[in-house]
Amino acid sequence: MTDVATIFRDHYGAEPEGLWAAPGRVNLIGEHTDYNDGFVLPFALPERVIAAAGRADAGWAVCSDLQGEPVSFDDPGEPGTVTGWAAYVAGVVWALRDAGYEPPPARIALTSDVPLGAGVSSSAALESAVLTALIDLGGLDIPAHERPALAQRGENVYVGAPTGIMDQSASIRCEAGRALFLDCRSQEVEQIPFDVAAEGLAVLVVNSNAPHRHVDGEYGARRKSCEEAARLLGVPALRDVSTDGLDQTLKQLDDEVMRRRVRHVVTEDQRVLDTVALLRSGRIREIGPLMTASHASMREDFEITVAEVDVAVEAALMAGAYGARMTGGGFGGCILALIDADRADATASAIAEAYAKHGFTAPTPFVAVPSKGATRL
Numbered sequence: 001m002t003d004v005a006t007i008f009r010d011h012y013g014a015e016p017e018g019l020w021a022a023p024g025r026v027n028l029i030g031e032h033t034d035y036n037d038g039f040v041l042p043f044a045l046p047e048r049v050i051a052a053a054g055r056a057d058a059g060w061a062v063c064s065d066l067q068g069e070p071v072s073f074d075d076p077g078e079p080g081t082v083t084g085w086a087a088y089v090a091g092v093v094w095a096l097r098d099a100g101y102e103p104p105p106a107r108i109a110l111t112s113d114v115p116l117g118a119g120v121s122s123s124a125a126l127e128s129a130v131l132t133a134l135i136d137l138g139g140l141d142i143p144a145h146e147r148p149a150l151a152q153r154g155e156n157v158y159v160g161a162p163t164g165i166m167d168q169s170a171s172i173r174c175e176a177g178r179a180l181f182l183d184c185r186s187q188e189v190e191q192i193p194f195d196v197a198a199e200g201l202a203v204l205v206v207n208s209n210a211p212h213r214h215v216d217g218e219y220g221a222r223r224k225s226c227e228e229a230a231r232l233l234g235v236p237a238l239r240d241v242s243t244d245g246l247d248q249t250l251k252q253l254d255d256e257v258m259r260r261r262v263r264h265v266v267t268e269d270q271r272v273l274d275t276v277a278l279l280r281s282g283r284i285r286e287i288g289p290l291m292t293a294s295h296a297s298m299r300e301d302f303e304i305t306v307a308e309v310d311v312a313v314e315a316a317l318m319a320g321a322y323g324a325r326m327t328g329g330g331f332g333g334c335i336l337a338l339i340d341a342d343r344a345d346a347t348a349s350a351i352a353e354a355y356a357k358h359g360f361t362a363p364t365p366f367v368a369v370p371s372k373g374a375t376r377l
Contacts, residue, residue: 002065008052008109011063011070016052016109017137022128022374023048024114025121025170026205026336027327028179028194029287029294030272032302034164036226036265037185037237039272042166043194043370044174045205049112049125050377053133056105062089062130064110079158088123091154092130096140098157099150104138115207115364120327120334123159124167127151132172132374145187147172147374162223174373181276185239192279194370199284202341204316206351207364210308210332219329222302225261229253238265264301268294288323288338295325295335304330308360313337315354319347336368 008016023044030040063070064085071086076097082090089108096103108130114122131151135142142150148168155161155168165184174180179194196202230237233252241249246266250259271290278286295313299305309326316324316337324337339347348365355363 002111004050004052004065004109004111007063007065007111008054008107011109012054012061012107014054014107017054018133019050019052019377020129020133020136020374021048021050021377022125022132022171023174023371024125025167025174026203026334026368027166027170028203028336029275029291029325030166030268031294031298031327032222032226032304032329033239033265033268033272034166034182034184035162035223036230036269037239038265038269039239040166040182040184041179041192041272041275042170042174042182043179043368044170044373045114045120046369046371047112047114047120049110049114049122049129051129051133052109053106053130053137055137056107058105060089060093060106060108062086062108062110064112066112070107076158080160087159088126088155089130091158092127092134092151094158095150095154096131096134098153101140101142102138103134103140106134106137108133120205121167121171123155123161124151124163124171127154128168128171128374132376136376144173145189149187162220170373172374174371176372177370179279179370181272185237190276192276193282194279194284196284196338196370197341200341201284201322202339202344203368204321204337204339204344204347205327205334205366205368206312206316206337206348207334208306208308208312208332209361209363210306218304218331222261222304225258226265229258229262233262238262239269241266243267243270260301260303264297267297285322285338288321291323291325291336291338292317298326298330302330306332307358308355308363309333309335311354311358311360312351312363315351316347319343319350321347
């Protein structure tokens, strides 16, 4: 990763006032539950976006190691005014202003080792790093628990991506050695012990390197289907549908596809709660079957997996993983597998061999260590 202070000096001819970092995340369990007011359990990655920033006389400018000249704007304007990757930065400025804060004019340089397009929330990491920098530079009094909603609003309204609150919450509020149990309705959090290394375990994350297929339209379609189902069932959100008597509840819906979408969300919420209960008891290995059941539900009921991630999950399980599942919004991205710590190389090799047999582009594995959220370096 290129030294971000050097990028700042090269583009702006000055020293930054500080460095701020925010991580990507993987979701241990709880997929597509966040926008249904449900429960999620992500943890932050060591991989992160780093922002070098300094105050300016007027306007905002942002550059990165992946782009050419800085993108500048005097005012973020209405949603959609600034486009491309810089829209995520403009969205943060816009969201702060919309909430009644006055972010300081600033120059920003960015670097990142968060994999792009892998479903580990590189966009939320960028937003969270920029938000943290602007809050500190401007001396803005914004408690940590209020910050994720600002970053999310920038992405939802300004950028136009209909994401839930999970990604920004993980990037900002996670702690090292913990998973973040988030109630997406109340936004209450609990830091759940998840020190896998102490148990002789590891979480192997494998980027499937599958090209995302129709992800934007399909994500929106899933969300719309869930919201319509909640309306038809007469509940505020699918989080309010109980697993008790679920089969009878589903009979109230005429559409079979909608029934399957609801079944995934309701049972996935329960899997999150069951996983949290096991982790509170220190029974990390026992969450494996819940992870695997989550993947089956995403494959069969929510229909968001692709061949590459299905092959990766199956190969990990055949290699001895306690559990494995896709993580992220779907249609590509990463899987994660709970494994014995000394099985990382063997599991990664098994997945690579399975990919080769199917003629897939080689996957990219890495061991994920639960890490801390956004911070000033």
